[in-house]
Amino acid sequence: MALKTLRELGERGLIERILRLITPLPSNPLPPWEDASALELHGDLVALLKTDMLIWSTDVPPGMRPRDVGWKTVVMNFSDLAAKGVRPLAFLASLGLPADTQLEVVEELTRGIDEASRHYDAYFLGGDTNEASEITVAGVAFGVGKRERLMRRSGAKPGDILAATGLFGDTAASFKILLEGYEAPGDLRRRLLRAVYHPEARVREGVALAERGVVTASIDSSDGLAMSLHDLSRSSGVGFRVEHLPITEEAMRFAELHGIDPWKLALYGGEEYELVFTVRPENLEEARETLREVGCSLIEIGVATRDRRLIYIDGGMEKSIGGGWEHFKSRPPPAPQAA
Known part of the structure; x- marks a missing residue:
């Protein structure tokens, strides 16, 4: 049998192979x-x-x-x-x-x-x-x-509230502008591109949530919201039902301008560096107040489920959440050529 290429394996398949070759650290604080x-x-x-x-x-x-x-x-x-x-x-x-x-x-x-x-x-x-x-x-x-x-990826339970430190879609829209030649009015273009050129990490927010001890599972969204949910699902053994479209006003404007499904922008962008986390319902208001104290709003997205499916609700219809971007497998579109 021919050896697999990295394009066939994908990044996560490669990581699985590498982990088999590494001597585990005894008493590893993070798995x-x-x-x-x-x-x-x-x-x-x-x-x-x-x-x-x-x-x-x-x-x-x-x-x-x-x-x-x-x-x-x-x-x-x-x-x-x-x-x-x-x-x-x-x-x-x-x-x-x-x-x-x-x-x-x-x-x-x-x-x-x-x-x-x-x-x-x-x-x-x-x-x-x-x-x-x-x-x-x-x-x-x-x-x-x-x-x-430490806020681990594992720990989410069915019924936990799925939340984030911000909204999504700006980077997906920006990459369409930069790599696929989509147009946007000057003010909208500037606001969208800032998400790619000058992103922010949610350091104060993560530290505050950890100190309060209200989060059951946590991940950052650098690989996109969809992939983050898949990773949380694997580590916690739960599914997710995304009930609210977590998209910025700018990304929604861009979607309407070009007839793009806004859910695609919100789920499959990546490089947005929001924290995606779960909280028990009884701790939701405490988590909301914790973020408010550091100048951030808690965005409720959905709920963790027992059946391990990953779905979002669009117009009352359940739709599956795909995996999103993965190094080696995924290929970005070529940058537009100058005339």
């Missing part, structure tokens, strides 16, 4: 398939580690400045710590750089990394540089939290 990795320190303290990389040819859309690339690399990593309820303390970055890269590009990348790190009260400590065929930025986030306060 496999989590947003970050953890290591026991002393007492109830644990170190949280996360690495995520950005590849110029596949992850940097047209119009994105090097400074924004540096910023986004930090957000990608810090968002996963936020989903576990841990405040990031430090950031490292390894830069793969072609020899003909302009010095200004590297300096702007560095400024973006440092600005984002300080924005979240963390520090950029340095890293490594090496020659590469294209610009690659691999980040590592570090934080410390209490083991008993």
